[in-house]
Amino acid sequence: MAHLRSRRRLALAVPVVLSLTASLGFLPGVASAAPLDAPASVTAEGPNLSYVVNTRTDKRTIASVQKAIAKAGGKVVVTYGKIGVIVVHSANPEFGATIRAVRGVQSAGATRTSPLTPAGTTDLGAVDYLTDAEAAEVKAASADIPDAEPLEADQWDLRSIGADKAAKINPGSKKVTVAVIDTGVDDTHPDLAPNFSKSQSANCNGGVADTSEGSWRPYTPQDYHGTHVAGEIAAARNGVGVAGVAPGVKVSSINVTDRTSGLFYAESVVCAFVFAAEKGVEITNNSYYVDPWLYNCVDDPDQKAIVDAVNRAQKYATKKGTLHLASAGNSNHDLASDAILDASSPNDTTPVERTIDPSECLDVPTQLPGIVTVSATGVKNEKSYYSTYGNGVVDIAAPGGDARYQLPDTPSKNGRILSTMPNGEYGFLQGTSMASPHAAGVAALLKSTHPWASPKQLQWLLKAQADKQACPTSYDQNGDGTQDAVCEGSPRVNGFYGFGIVNALKAVKK
16 A cells, blocks of 8 residues: 655655755855866766756856867757856766866856666556555545545545635635656646646756656656646646645646656756746746755855756746745755765765764755745644654645554545546555645745735735644654653744645635
8 A cells, every 4th residue: 555765866755764054145156267178178977967057147258258168078958048057978987176267157057976877777666556445435424525526535634724615715816836856747637637738738857847747747657756746736626536725726847857867857847847947937836955965065066056046937937936945855854954964875885874963965956946845734634753853944734644643534544635636546655746736836825815916925915824833742743751842933834834734715815
């Protein structure tokens, strides 16, 4: 029944166990005074890697840097001139160091540690699908709930934030779109098709947006994560299966998954944020972290370049009117602490254990300034055992599920979140990956109710409508006498719940 997974790349669904700082002033780098020209010839050859080169945004600088890239043995894949990000492929092992010395380059680095065509594939693991017998029991229970969808009796998460009641007042506006930046969305699912926006969907794998028909869909049924997330946000109330938090808004898909490894690289995420901005998307949901580093340390030139590139892209989208929400992570880490052990990075080759300072090493995109960081709760409104947290870091909390310590009184008694899966199916997942789309759905309801609201205003509305949740007096969930996490802060704002747990019903009341 259960699906075991650690948050290796997605802020993800922790189906049974675990899945996925204060705003940091970024150091994008000072323009180098070094000569513009790169070496005229490149003799060494190494693995073919992808790079992000971040420059000043004037056309003259970008043109000069592009020439230097060619001389250094690089091939430009795409240039995002408005934000000064150039995606490059190069097999020159000295490419990063060489291009960082070029005038006008503010940061540059490899976005991965493995070659562009790594061997093997990534499998997200077995899924806890809703069985036929369970579905029959849930449908029978749902029949006793007025105006409920056939499987809604198992959706404790909707009831816990008043989303079932909110739908009767305002299910959300068709003028609001939430883009799911993820593993792709199966828009043929009967619960998603009514609300899907093809014109705002694409595949950004590799850094270039592909808008051809179906490009946004998951590559295989095992890439189910984005479809599950989309259903949590906007599954239609159409008498078919489940309902989303905002069943009247539009949902789109921006697939950022590497076709071979299944990882989420920086160039793909940069493309996704820019695409969302230029297609008029109001909200993005980001239930992942940018691979291959769980935390990107700004004292490392490669990781600094990743932070810089993704931050430029998300800031560009924010200025264009897009609010971003992201999952806090599934490692039960305290992002406000002095040190964190990261034993999972880089996840595209061989991880090396390291101790990082979370004020200097960021989980991207969730710790970027202006992005709403979402922690996870279970049916008891307590922090889920796996959820990462941090006073001054977490902005808001939302249902993500907890199948270990918080079991609901529902037909399936499953503490995870029930939502849509590829090929018309339904399944249970848990993680901060599931919390973020609940908050994104509430943000969409707020945008529907307050269409004038800017991203900054939406963020404050999201915090204002939340139900305040104080720190628990004890967080010893397994009863062994040891605190499993320490909550710091006030009853109104703290490390476990931020400004509180989202409330969809309050969101639709002006």
